[in-house]
Amino acid sequence: DGGITQSPKYLFRKEGQNVTLSCEQNLNHDAMYWYRQDPGQGLRLIYYSQIVNDFQKGDIAEGYSVSREKKESFPLTVTSAQKNPTAFYLCASSIVGQSSSYNSPLHFGNGTRLTVT
């Protein structure tokens, strides 16, 4: 079955440590995204990538970094510079990227809940 796999489901870290969240998709989608969701708030875009070896900052990129070395993989690193990292992180993919006039729907992974103490 095709889909998006995020791991781990739960992640606990001490303040000051970098942590990397994994996202893998086998849907053959070109575009991949990272969103953050906080209680009572909508999804906020962190980074997105429309092709391999290229990515763009979203609305809240500060304190985060990404790479897109393979079409299937888009890992997100939460660095110690991120002031409030505790959140629900969602990875998504779509057939085409946001530059298209008619966007294809996003398909989401199951999410990673990060808690930093």
Added chain:
Amino acid sequence: QKEVEQNSGPLSVPEGAIASLNCTYSDRGSQSFFWYRQYSGKSPELIMFIYSNGDKEDGRFTAQLNKASQYVSLLIRDSQPSDSATYLCAAVLNTGTASKLTFGTGTRLQVTL
């Protein structure tokens, strides 16, 4: 004004009734609209997408788009307790240099027995 606005709810409807969820958006040029359902603690799942004015039906769900009034709605017929969730509206907004998919904060739906 928020770019994509939804009433946070909760919207409470009895089982078997029609639930009507509404969403307004700020960019008159928007052309792509999506409804996602999100159960508590889970990730969003796509319910419907709509690109053209009018209605689009899929089973118990109907998406309605009115570009002139800049609103999109989701109707759920014969509501079931399993429909209780938060419904996220999303629209592709044009920011001048690029288009951006923007989510509303969601409407929480409660279907009561």
